[in-house]
Amino acid sequence: MTPAPAEAPRLPGQGRLVSLAALERAPWWAVVLLAGGLLALAGILRSPVYVETYRFLAPGIVLTLEVAVAAYSLAMALGLVAALGQLSRNPLFYTPARLYVEVVRGVPLLVQLIYIGFVVTPVLADATGIRWFRNDIVRASLGLGIGYGAYLAEIYRAGIESIPRGQWEAARSLGMSSWQAMRFVILPQAVRVILPPLGNDFVAMLKDSSLASVLSVQELTYSGQLLNARTFRSFETFNMVALLYLIMTLLGSLGVRGLERWAGRGYR
Numbered sequence: 001m002t003p004a005p006a007e008a009p010r011l012p013g014q015g016r017l018v019s020l021a022a023l024e025r026a027p028w029w030a031v032v033l034l035a036g037g038l039l040a041l042a043g044i045l046r047s048p049v050y051v052e053t054y055r056f057l058a059p060g061i062v063l064t065l066e067v068a069v070a071a072y073s074l075a076m077a078l079g080l081v082a083a084l085g086q087l088s089r090n091p092l093f094y095t096p097a098r099l100y101v102e103v104v105r106g107v108p109l110l111v112q113l114i115y116i117g118f119v120v121t122p123v124l125a126d127a128t129g130i131r132w133f134r135n136d137i138v139r140a141s142l143g144l145g146i147g148y149g150a151y152l153a154e155i156y157r158a159g160i161e162s163i164p165r166g167q168w169e170a171a172r173s174l175g176m177s178s179w180q181a182m183r184f185v186i187l188p189q190a191v192r193v194i195l196p197p198l199g200n201d202f203v204a205m206l207k208d209s210s211l212a213s214v215l216s217v218q219e220l221t222y223s224g225q226l227l228n229a230r231t232f233r234s235f236e237t238f239n240m241v242a243l244l245y246l247i248m249t250l251l252g253s254l255g256v257r258g259l260e261r262w263a264g265r266g267y268r
Helices: 014-025 028-044 048-087 091-105 109-128 136-161 165-173 178-215 220-231 234-263
Strands: none
Touching: 028 234, 048 091, 048 136, 048 178, 048 220, 048 234, 091 136, 109 136, 109 178, 136 178, 165 178, 178 220, 178 234, 220 234
């Protein structure tokens, strides 16, 4: 049995240098911006007007997160299926997958959302009798999920194609089928490549969830519009809306940085 190689002796001060390098790589800009946003939020919440505004908008924050998570889950599933279809040599899988990606990427996301929300889901509800298709969150999640799925499909495809061909050949030489090679060898390696862009797209989805307001989904932006129509306090209302979006996206960005570091462990 070959003995394990001896660990290289640590040089004096090396641990401290590693710690300093880690501190230099920390996203201090995001931490400072997030701290500023939280301080601003704490400051303005001392005003009774802003407190009233926040209380009205708070349910919209929850609905915004629900729509973003549901839509992104759908987009990840659709994107993976479309990516695998594009990588297939079978035209029965390749053609529909390519059509989906090209058609969806060629139509603005807002138009897709309106079309799915006001055309597709009502037709599905009438044809199937399933009232679920008339739910506001479902309509918004379907529209955003189908739109983002086309972009995620390209991210998946690029990540899978970045894995060296030798990995495929090694897996097949061990007797794995194509599906087993994809599941046990290729996809686990591709995840490390595609995780950062997937995280960035989730942050973008969080912002684009504001488009769901055109379907009268009472997420954060629509709640702000309602409050403004009732009180005509545009300054306080949209200051709060913008600040809440900023805090959510910064928290998302910090989460993405954490995922990138987790995915990169053992590769440095």
